[in-house]
Amino acid sequence: MNHVQLGRSGLSVSRLALGTMNFGTETSEPDSHAIMDRAHEHGVNFFDTADVYADGRTEQIIGRWFAQGDGRRDRTVLATKLYLPTGRWPNESRLSALHIRRACDASLRRLGTDHIDLYQMHHIDRNTPWEEIWEAFGVLRQQGKVLYFGSSNFAGWHLAQAQEAARARHALGLVAEQSIYNLMNRWAELEVLPAARHYGLGLIPWSPLNGGVLGGVLRKREQGGASRGATGRSAAVLARHQETIEAYERLCADLGEEPANVGLAWLLAQDGVTAPIIGPRTAGQLDGSLRAAAITLDGSTLARLDELFPPPGPNGPKPAPEAYAW
Template identity: 45%
Template sequence: MEYVTLGRSGLKVSRACLGTMNFGSSEYFEGSDETEAARVIHAFLDEGHNFLDTADNYADGQSEEIVGRAVKGRRDSVVIATKGFMPHGRGPNDRGLSRLHLTRALEASLRRLGTDYIDLYQCHGWDDTTPIEETMMTLDGFVRSGKVRYLGCSNFTASQIVEAQWAAQRAGTTPFVSLQPQYSLVARNIEAEILPVCRRHGLGTAVWSPLGGGALNGRHTKNATPAADTRIGQMMASPIPIARLAAGDLVSERVLDIAEEVRKIAVELGSTPAAVALSWVRQRPGVTSVIIGPRSLDQLHGNFAGFALELPEQAAAHLERISRTPAVEPVNGMANPRLLTA
């Protein structure tokens, strides 16, 4: 098992990180039930991986609860990452990175996870309404109290990372050691500025959506409607307009052209499209850990193949070449599929 140091810290994490957004269900999303989710978590840990990622808003908090119950009895051998920022109520202080909201969010996450500490606590987004100094001092207080071990951020732009690290330096408080950005063959925006900034400011990366929201798993082809049981199929059927719009972009001509090249290479190597796409991301400079999001044990084992496969140099270079896009700095660090298909 390969472990790597997360950023400028002493924390060792596995190259594979189990993302748990698909565990539990909400009004608009049907994810894995607790029995299947626990099987996935146990199989992941039994293989020697140690890194689990969740958030307080995943399935309205059910994800954290499922993770907490699944790791009971082996908590000290697991690195649990969770996040705060998203809305939990309709009040003006029920979201964001203020001292008030983050303190409430951390305490609620600790309760749901059934633990007295979080290994990696992350800001899930940037808050324009709260001074970054207040956020970093609040997070430092969590570390000093022993309730949090390390700090990270998710979906920050390059300039936001710099602002946060400088604020921590000025105040003599705990800096971020990690970033969670979106990254895949169809979303490469972070290469222009975000990855270089992470290197300069000591942040490791745990990249999410390495399969392009499911577009690169081999199940989607041109002139075919995504199956209802796929993530993209669920997004297309969503009552939320932005979800339907994003789903359409994920099966755009450009994305499906890249998916077809991934499929061809998988056939040549006797592998699977998912394994090829995951392997490409894992081998990229600046990537510390890759977040996978299986909904079943079968999907988990399919994802494992991407961490065992070493792409030949020629295949990796071909994928790099055909997936290049103009450098665009995305809003909140999240690649906009509409920009990538322009």
């Protein structure tokens, strides 16, 4: 597994990030521990979680894994998030200084660690001023509780707001943005990805397979296997785009690669992308995903993928406003 710097920071992370949202819900604690052990065996050191996953149980599962010792915590770049409600009372959500302090301390307790490597805002807070947010984050950094800060689900202009406010305080600011980004959802290319590149933020795509639709859903259905991409909202997406997905799976078969790995490899080929988040439910799924980091897509394949999944705007894969103007 190759490692790269996270944005303009000096922090080295694996090219795939281990997402843990299934831990404690779809995946049992013993299996979750096995997945994390396997991730380290393969050189995956970047783990992503959040305080709201499984009502906090996911962080606890990770914390008990760290407690097994043998360098597990030291080898892990640990990212978690705050913002979403953790209770029903006021100040148990969003990004007030009060909630930031309480949420960080609660995550540290559940994770059984003295610091978070990357603390991410799960969403923009439209009611809290950046002066308050950066002051609260600055205290956490001074206390040694957090090393780096990141965002998630921000618009490009939100990234600019955050960075300019940090610059006014002579602070490092954000080092990463976690955004939805995949072949079927390329809106990040208009504003978010260009802003991230401009400010030196690493982009961490979530939902890299668009809820499983890009993971070989049609082939799995033909083979009688269960597929996440064939249920719920993903089923509606599949119904609208079935012909395109059929063509995509044929292309992947011609390449001799799994559709999921081609989708991940495409993301890894995009300038500014640091590490797509994979969310394996089993150690076997993790093993299969690692192939993506070794795939190099040639120019003709990338062009064909652009034909199947056109970028936003009529002028090709360009940032705004070039995508739709001059």
